Amino acid sequence: DAGVTQSPTHLIKTRGQQVTLRCSPKSGHDTVSWYQQALGQGPQFIFQYYEEEERQRGNFPDRFSGHQFPNYxxxxxxxxxxxxxxxxxxxxxxxxxxxxxxxxxxxxxxxx
Amino acid sequence: AQSVAQPEDQVNVAEGNPLTVKCTYSVSGNPYLFWYVQYPNRGLQFLLKYITGDNLVKGSYGFEAEFNKSQTSFHLKKPSALVSDSALYFCAVRGASGYSTLTFGKGTMLLVSP
Structure with a gap:
């Protein structure tokens, strides 16, 4: 059973650009959360998705958005x-x- | 609002000696408490959790943690440290609601010397 997989592993972007990161949850898991971990810091909660809807959101600007698909x-x-x-x-x-x-x-x- | 404090940036211990990594928390209602470990350039690996019951919980790789409600603490312990235990350790808390999310401490670097 594959665990949680994310892609890509590394990414370099220029200021002003847009980026999309992807996540496949562990089999059987239906709730997905995203965290940002800056260098030397603990992970900070961005948002949580359940049943394709954003259920909780942390203190991040609207520039950060997400989506959950029917396959979770x-x-x-x-x-x-x-x-x-x-x-x-x-x-x-x-x-x-x-x-x-x-x-x-x-x-x-x-x-x- | 919930919060976690890990008062030590770094803990140094000699191999074979016991280790303790400290964590205190604040949350409304009953806490769900977790310890995760992070190796360089890797994600977080789950070590152990406290939900309810016995105040001493055992987890992976010989680690255990002691929940103390009166002191709002959840310290991570291991009787005999290994060099391979050297890593970054995070304590996290969430409330009991299904909607609750994890709040992490800033992390404690554990360095085990041979």
Whole structure:
């Protein structure tokens, strides 16, 4: 059983561009959350999706948006990239009713 | 609002000695508490959790954690450290609601010397 998979693993973008990151949850998991981990910091919650709807949102601007598909996979989109968006973006999935979340290996985004 | 504090940026311990990584939390209602480990350029790996029941919970790789409600703490422990335990450790908390999300501490780097 594959765990949580994210693509791409690394990405370099220019300021002002847009980026899409992808996540496939662990089999049987229907809740997907995205986190941003800046260098030297703990992960910060961006948003959570369940049944294709955004259920919770952290303190991130509207430039950050997402989507969940019927197969529970998810995308994170960031528009008008800033240098400060450079970070490791982590996707986590869990099964509704279960407590622990499982994380992917992350996408390292560098904005230049 | 929920929060997690990990007061130590780094913990140094010699191989074979016991280790403790500290964590305190704040959350409304009953806490769900977690420890995750992160190796360089990798995602987070789940170590253990406290939901309810026995205050001492056991997890992967010989790690355990002690929940103390009165001190709002959830310290990670291991009786005998290994060099391979060297990594970044994160404590996290969430509420009991199904809508609740994880709040992480800033992390503690554990360095185990041979």
């Amino acid at each position: 996979s998810s995308e994170l989109n960031v528009n008008a990239l800033l240098l400060g968006d450079s970070a490791l973006y982590l996707c986590a999935s869990r099964e509704t009713g279960n407590t622990e979340a499982f994380f992917g290996q992350g996408t390292r985004l560098t904005v230049v």
